[in-house]
Amino acid sequence: MANDVLRALAETLEQRRQASPETSYVASLHHKGLNKILEKVGEECTETIIAAKDAAISGDKQDLIYETADLWFHSLVMLSHLGEGPEAVLAELERRFNLSGLDEKAARSAKPDQDA
Numbered sequence: 001m002a003n004d005v006l007r008a009l010a011e012t013l014e015q016r017r018q019a020s021p022e023t024s025y026v027a028s029l030h031h032k033g034l035n036k037i038l039e040k041v042g043e044e045c046t047e048t049i050i051a052a053k054d055a056a057i058s059g060d061k062q063d064l065i066y067e068t069a070d071l072w073f074h075s076l077v078m079l080s081h082l083g084e085g086p087e088a089v090l091a092e093l094e095r096r097f098n099l100s101g102l103d104e105k106a107a108r109s110a111k112p113d114q115d116a
């Protein structure tokens with residue numbers, strides 16, 4: 001079910017990417033470019049963190065779910081802008097499924113820095 005929702009959302013995002021920026025929020029983000037999309041991802045990330053802290057105190061998780069949905073949505077727009085979709089992320093999560101988190105992190109740390 002979740003894969004169906006992600007697939008449908010990815011298809012909708014691709015369709016709206018080609019729409020007029022005046023009539024589509026997604027198209028307007030793509031039109032403004034990667035920096036604007038990243039700004040939105042950062043904004044939604046901060047709002048999700050605040051909602052999580054509030055939920056821990058109040059026990060009400062409604063805002064946390066809402067903000068997480070916004071974060072996921074804008075992350076999908078970012079992926080779309082860079083030519084990727086949720087399938088790539090799901091494949092990576094599936095790859096990690098039977099790995100120890102500590103082993104996976106150690107393997108990443110052992111790789112040489114590609115920026116050096």
